[in-house]
Amino acid sequence: MAGGKELTVITFRGIFQEVEEARGMYSDGYRDQSAVVALDGGDMKEMGVEAGHPVHLETASGDVVVAAKLSEEAHPGVAFMPASPWSAQLLSGEVGEDGFLELKMFTVRASSGGGRVTSIEEIEAVIRAP
Amino acid sequence: MAFCTGCSLLCDDIVVDLDGGKIGKTMNLCRKGHAHYSSISSGRLTPSVDGSEVGVEDAMMAAAEVLAGADNPLLFGWGGSTLEAQRAGVDLAKKLGGAIDDPSSYSQGLITEKIIAGDLPTCTLDDVRNFADVSIYWGDDPSSSHPRHMSRFSYFPRGEKRQRGYEEDREAIVIDVRKSPTAQIAADGFFKITPGGDGAFIEALVASLAGKIPKVEDKKRMLNLGTKLRKAKFGAIFTGQGLAHSLRGDLSGFVSLVGKLSEITRFSVIPTLGDYNTRGFNQTLFDETGHVNSVTFKDGVRHGQEFSIARLLDSCDAVMVVGSDPAAALPAAIAKKLAKAVTVAIGSHRNMTTDFAKVSVPMAVAGIEAGGSCLRTDGVRVEFDGLVGSDHLSDVDIIKRIMEAV
Structure with a gap:
């Protein structure tokens, strides 16, 4: 990983995402609720990102483009992201020595831009790729 | 009355009008439950x-x-x-x-296993509605994941010994890394912790219960929490994925904390499970x-x-x-x-x-x-x-x- 701002990402589940998932995960509604990252206002300013703009998130395991969302509370250096196929692309998948699979917290490099928000079809294509 | 299998609360008070053998008007479904019921007509495998x-x-x-x-x-x-x-x-x-x-x-498998094995005390959600005066939501946001949790069982309802509901009879405490919708309801009962800080919070709370000075920034608030929990008549701890992942499989501190609480008063653990x-x-x-x-x-x-x-x-x-x-x-x-x-x-x-x-x-x-x-x-x-x-x-x-x- 190089460039961008290093952030600790915590995943969570939101009611509107849960609703859209029940309606169907291939819908625009599910993508809109899942492919987002809630950022601290100061971090957004530093990164030159505005609410609704694309943000490129990258780890050693993968990368996605999601939409930025301004958090109401301050949490510099920490970002919150719905647990979804988008956040799953960034997880290492390695089981720790304690036998635990990390799904809730990871470190990313975040930068402004990256094009349009990644679609679930593009995620499926990455998973299918050799 | 019908049931809702939209989440693990399994609400049993759903009113469904059948219209020509199909789902018609419904009552008492939460937003998530309504989407679950509606889903039978789209996206089927x-x-x-x-x-x-x-x-x-x-x-x-x-x-x-x-x-x-x-x-x-x-x-x-x-x-x-x-x-x-x-x-x-x-x-x-x-x-x-x-x-x-x-x-x-x-x-949350390890937490559930300890409950089933009898290593952590538990109770039913009906017990919580009837008797609980303190509900702790730990790494848990039921307002989002289980929308009727607080209204049917753990915070808002009147119960047998909790006739004055949340206004006077109940207290909600949320321990989380973010101000979730549940934390917003808890208001002053929200304890924000750093990511991965659950273990340190447990240690501080154990110290507070023992009357020792906790090693946290806001010592007074932690001591007040310890006092509040000591005075609880019936406490419930609802665990979420946030707690399970933060502790990374080492539940010894959490089990010890629940054990100390149980020596003082009654405290039970109920996991908030997904499916x-x-x-x-x-x-x-x-x-x-x-x-x-x-x-x-x-x-x-x-x-x-x-x-x-x-x-x-x-x-x-x-x-x-x-x-x-x-x-x-x-x-x-x-x-x-x-x-x-x-x-x-x-x-x-x-x-x-x-x-x-x-x-x-x-x-x-x-x-x-x-x-x-x-x-x-x-x-x-x-x-x-x-x-x-x-x-x-x-x-x-x-x-x-x-x-x-x-």
Whole structure:
């Protein structure tokens, strides 16, 4: 990983995402609720990102483009992201020595831009790729 | 009254008007439950083999063929299945000499196992409604995940000994890394912790309960929390994935804290589980093997992380996923292994796992299109009937048909 701002990402589940998932995960509604990252206002300013703009998130395991969302509370250096196929692309998948699979917290490099928000079809294509 | 299988609260007060044999007007569903009920008319899975649509009988026979030809099959999912299907699934795993696991192996399985084994005290949600004066939501946001948790059971309702409800009789405490919707309700009862800071919070709270100065920034507030908990008449701790992942499988500090609270007053732990019958699977497998997940029946009964989906996808030669979508939830590196495995997916709706599967078998939605039984997140058994007719078989009928053909 190089460039961008290093952030600790915590995943969570939101009611509107849960609703859209029940309606169907291939819908625009599910993508809109899942492919987002809630950022601290100061971090957004530093990164030159505005609410609704694309943000490129990258780890050693993968990368996605999601939409930025301004958090109401301050949490510099920490970002919150719905647990979804988008956040799953960034997880290492390695089981720790304690036998635990990390799904809730990871470190990313975040930068402004990256094009349009990644679609679930593009995620499926990455998973299918050799 | 009908039930809602939209989450593990299994709300039993749903009013449904049937309009020409179809779901008409409904009452008492939360936003999530309403979406669950509405979902029966869209996005349904179709029977397929190698991407081509087939009859459901052909799909079930193809599934049986996959499993019969495997040396090390893994049967995964089950939280979105009835107790009857789970029981049949355990029997199928035994017959195949295969492994069986569920998402609790990477979420709250250890907490649930300690509750089922009696190592953590628990109670029912009805007890909470009637008696609890302090509810702690730890790494848990039921306002989002289980929208009627606080209104039916844990904070807002009047109860037998809590006639004045949240206004005077109840206190909500939220321990979380973010100000979640549940934390917003708790207002002054919100304790924000740093990511991964649950263990340190436990230590500080234990010190506070013992009357020692806690090693935290706001010592006064932590001491006040300790005093509040000491004075509680009936406390409940609702655990979420946030706590489970922060403690990374080491529950010793949490168990010790609950033990100290229990020496002072009554405190119970109830996990807030995701799928509607996660607790049922954990109980079913525990009754059979003494473990709630990650078990193989190859060469006897063995349990361990090596039999969890995260590890077993490296060595299993067939996977059957029932009522779950691990491809969407697990890290991409693991989802890639699942996509390359020979997979049978049984489910009600299309999802990423069914997209990757060699064989897909559609099933009825339990509680709406099919009857059955399950365990609420607190372990209370619930039985329900189907409300409307369906062209789809129930989950238990599918598992039993596959088992007959294996």
